[in-house]
Amino acid sequence: MAYSDKVIDHYENPRNVGSFEDKDDAHIGTGMVGAPACGDVMKLQLKVGDDGVIEDAKFKTYGCGSAIASSSLVTEWVKGKTLDQASELKNTEIAEELALPPVKIHCSILAEDAIKAAIADYKKKNA
Amino acid sequence: MNYFELFSLTPSYQLDLSDLAGRYRTLQSQFHPDKFAGESAQAQAIAMQRAAQINDAYQTLKTPLNRAQYLLSLQGIELAGEQQTVSDVEFLMLQMELREQLESLQAAADPEDAIDKLAARLNKDRRSLSDDFESAYNEGHYQQAGDIVRKLKFYARLEQQLQQAEEQLLDF
Numbered sequence A: 001m002a003y004s005d006k007v008i009d010h011y012e013n014p015r016n017v018g019s020f021e022d023k024d025d026a027h028i029g030t031g032m033v034g035a036p037a038c039g040d041v042m043k044l045q046l047k048v049g050d051d052g053v054i055e056d057a058k059f060k061t062y063g064c065g066s067a068i069a070s071s072s073l074v075t076e077w078v079k080g081k082t083l084d085q086a087s088e089l090k091n092t093e094i095a096e097e098l099a100l101p102p103v104k105i106h107c108s109i110l111a112e113d114a115i116k117a118a119i120a121d122y123k124k125k126n127a
Numbered sequence B: 001m002n003y004f005e006l007f008s009l010t011p012s013y014q015l016d017l018s019d020l021a022g023r024y025r026t027l028q029s030q031f032h033p034d035k036f037a038g039e040s041a042q043a044q045a046i047a048m049q050r051a052a053q054i055n056d057a058y059q060t061l062k063t064p065l066n067r068a069q070y071l072l073s074l075q076g077i078e079l080a081g082e083q084q085t086v087s088d089v090e091f092l093m094l095q096m097e098l099r100e101q102l103e104s105l106q107a108a109a110d111p112e113d114a115i116d117k118l119a120a121r122l123n124k125d126r127r128s129l130s131d132d133f134e135s136a137y138n139e140g141h142y143q144q145a146g147d148i149v150r151k152l153k154f155y156a157r158l159e160q161q162l163q164q165a166e167e168q169l170l171d172f
Helices: A005-011 A065-076 A083-087 A091-098 A102-127 B015-031 B043-060 B063-075 B089-103 B113-140 B144-168
Strands: A027-037 A042-049 A054-060
Touching: A005 A042, A005 A065, A005 A083, A005 A091, A005 B063, A027 A102, A042 A065, A042 B015, A042 B089, A054 A065, A065 A091, A065 A102, A083 A102, A083 B089, B015 B043, B043 B063, B063 B113, B089 B113, B089 B144, B113 B144
Parallel strands: none
Antiparallel strands: A027 A042, A042 A054
16 A cells, blocks of 8 residues: 555654653653554553643554554644644544545544543543 | 355354355355356356355354454444544553564564464463453343454454564564
């Protein structure tokens, strides 16, 4: 299958790979999601400042090029956004930016759900 | 007519594979194109369609995961091609760990031994999930059975990747 240039760029030079050391830190929200359709697993972490703005994001994804590119892209996108802004992120924007073919749409859904799960985890910690 | 009925079987997760293979061969020979060579174009087309259906049915029923998924589809639960994500944190953490193990196989002191150990682990987990599926399905807990099928799909992927890793390592 032919990957778009943007997918290849993110796949070959993924941004923000890794995880934050102290996952119990109240500033860190961790989201874990998986896609049964392809067996992909994604962990995405947000580091949120006291002002509610996302300062940093990291991810670890086991999956195909599109799944890695989707998670790499969203970690870039959410930096500098408020939690509310980040939660409005739609998988269609990811799919459009990366020019994902229909069979790879679930990779962008995975990335959207990972962000939502990380935000939910952060809110739960700080409730 | 569902795939089980096609082979004159009642829907069940437990299946005798050699019995299924025997039924498959019998049916395939009944609808073999050669038998319809002298018949009308319409009869030939019907026989061909039937042969294709028999083949699809066999491919679906012979693999436990596909069989499980098919059994649930008969109960109105469609898991094939679904784009839904799962968020069972404990299960996903375990999947991450297993993926990490898979990734580190090449660096292991004894890769073959590491492969065997991981293969045994995956096999054990898959069997246990398979048993869980059977109980949930037999008790009519179809949603729960569906969640187990979703988990089994992660294992199918892992086993496929382990096999690829093994092939790569043996090339050295």
